[in-house]
Amino acid sequence: MSSVFKNESVMSPDFLPSILPFRETQVARIAENMESAADGGSGQNTFIFGPPGIGKTATVRFVFRQFEDEYPGIRAVYVNCWDCNTSIAVMSKITNDLGVFVPRRGLGKDEVSGKFQEAVGKSKGGVVVCLDEVDQLVNKEPGALYSLIRLGGPRQLTLVMISNDPHIMSKLENRVTSSLSAEEVEFRSYNIDEMKGILSERARTAFSSFESAAIMLAANHAIRKGGDVRVGLQCLQRAGRVAEKVGDSRLLAKHVRDVVSVVKEAKPQIVMKKLNAHEKSIVEIVAKKSPMSFGELFAAYRKSVEKPSSERMVQEYVRHLEQAKMIRLSEKKVAGKRMVYAV
Ligand SMILES: Nc1ncnc2c1ncn2[C@@H]1O[C@H](COP(=O)(O)OP(=O)(O)O)[C@@H](O)[C@H]1O
Ligand SMILES: [Mg+2]
Structure with a gap:
């Protein structure tokens, strides 16, 4: 039986399509x-x-x-x-x-x-x-x-x-x-029709066959999660894997329905890939306990990585993470301490 994917790599966010509708x-x-x-x-x-x-x-x-x-x-x-x-x-x-x-x-x-x-x-x-x-x-x-x-x-x-x-x-x-x-x-955000158009264009080259309701669901989810096309692509790719697993050669709305709940905003995951090991560990520590003071964070960080960086470097990582909106810092000191929050 033929596979649901004709060319799965088309669904990768790094794939550069031969046409960019609406741009x-x-x-x-x-x-x-x-x-x-x-x-x-x-x-x-x-x-x-x-x-x-x-x-x-x-x-x-x-x-x-x-x-x-x-x-x-x-x-x-x-x-x-x-x-x-x-x-x-x-x-x-x-x-x-x-x-x-x-x-x-x-x-x-x-x-x-x-x-x-x-x-x-x-x-x-x-x-x-x-x-x-x-x-x-x-x-x-x-x-x-x-x-x-x-x-x-x-x-x-x-x-x-x-x-x-x-x-x-x-x-x-x-x-x-x-x-x-x-x-x-x-660059303005895409509206729902544009999102549908973009996703179905990508789907045409990626999948052997698909139901248009599948695209609609993925596009809706992408818009709900802030309009990031990567969210829609990820829905479709994951749904394709579901179809593959159950042996369907056509991508259906029900496959997309199975995955939408696990596809979150693309940003944190994409950004996570670009962080270094120290920064990742800081994000994980803050996610477990928020807010925490910089001192506490530094102590936990030193325990969690093999070769910890200096305090000054860690301050630099924290600043970088704040710019990337991966964590938040308190404007004012709380009890003399700068607090770090998860976002
Ligand atoms: N008009 C479009 N047509 C086809 N794919 C698109 C279009 N706009 C965005 N994409 C796809 O969405 C994903 C995210 O786009 P990207 O250029 O990385 O976003 P940005 O740089 O604005 O954060 C990429 O896989 C890209 O190919
Ligand atoms: Mg970019």
């Missing part, structure tokens, strides 16, 4: 801003913002793929600022991707900037850099964007910045905002 306007705006970079000139910087799971990353990756196919001269580099949250890390990543090797550790800022300038200078067409989750970079090192544009040369580097936080740019100094002069592109 045509945004695709066109970003592409237009990148145009002159493709001709070797300076493109228009772009700042993209909007809630999670609504295709911001996918749209930029989509445009990058199109440009690389059409203009072999252009270099499009994707940087996730969760992984690279300092100017040195971002410059190293770009430099390496442009084919000039920099080791991950051991070089000072001057050496890295030198290599970065060399790599950008060498590339004949323009260099377009996507700084995804740019709030991570701006919060960690407010001067990082300035270093990048100053060293990269405004004529050669075109930035496409993405953030969930629409106000992150207001944290920059005026001279940085004005030299970036980024065009804002807002």
Whole structure:
């Protein structure tokens, strides 16, 4: 008997579909801003913002793929600022991707900037850099964007910045905002019909056959959980596994009904994947007892990991987790102590 899945990988959140319904306007705006970079000139910087799971990353990756196919001269580099949250890390990543090797550790800022300038200078067409989750970079090192544009040369580097936080740019100094002069592109949440359309398009390539009521249920659940497409994809993928288990080759509404209760908001799970072992352990400790003081948290943390980091590093993890909205810190001290809450 044939399997319910034709191609299960299409349901993975990392899969980049060949069409992105309902994002045509945004695709066109970003592409237009990148145009002159493709001709070797300076493109228009772009700042993209909007809630999670609504295709911001996918749209930029989509445009990058199109440009690389059409203009072999252009270099499009994707940087996730969760992984690279300092100017040195971002410059190293770009430099390496442009084919000039920099080791991950051991070089000072001057050496890295030198290599970065060399790599950008060498590339004949323009260099377009996507700084995804740019709030991570701006919060960690407010001067990082300035270093990048100053060293990269405004004529050669075109930035496409993405953030969930629409106000992150207001944290920059005026001279940085004005030299970036980024065009804002807002991504709005999908409505239920758009969600259905997106999910059924993905389902068409993923499943051998499906009932449209199955899509409707998954789309409803995704909207109820905040409009994140990943929630809908996860429902369908899990439902597909249920169908497979019971030997059905068609995805049915009842399979989706079986799984909706276990598919939660995508955000915490997705973010959890990106945290380091120390940060994960902190989230778990706070989830068990909330609120707790930083001192208590630090003591519990030291017991829970093999090689605990210093108190200063743990403070840094806590700050990072707060920015990612994985935990909350009290505004004021309670009995002289800063309290940490689960969210
Ligand atoms: N218009 C769309 N068409 C097809 N898939 C989409 C669309 N919008 C979002 N997705 C899918 O939803 C998931 C989340 O999108 P993503 O770009 O990662 O969200 P964001 O960056 O806004 O948090 C990805 O798997 C993406 O492919
Ligand atoms: Mg994203």
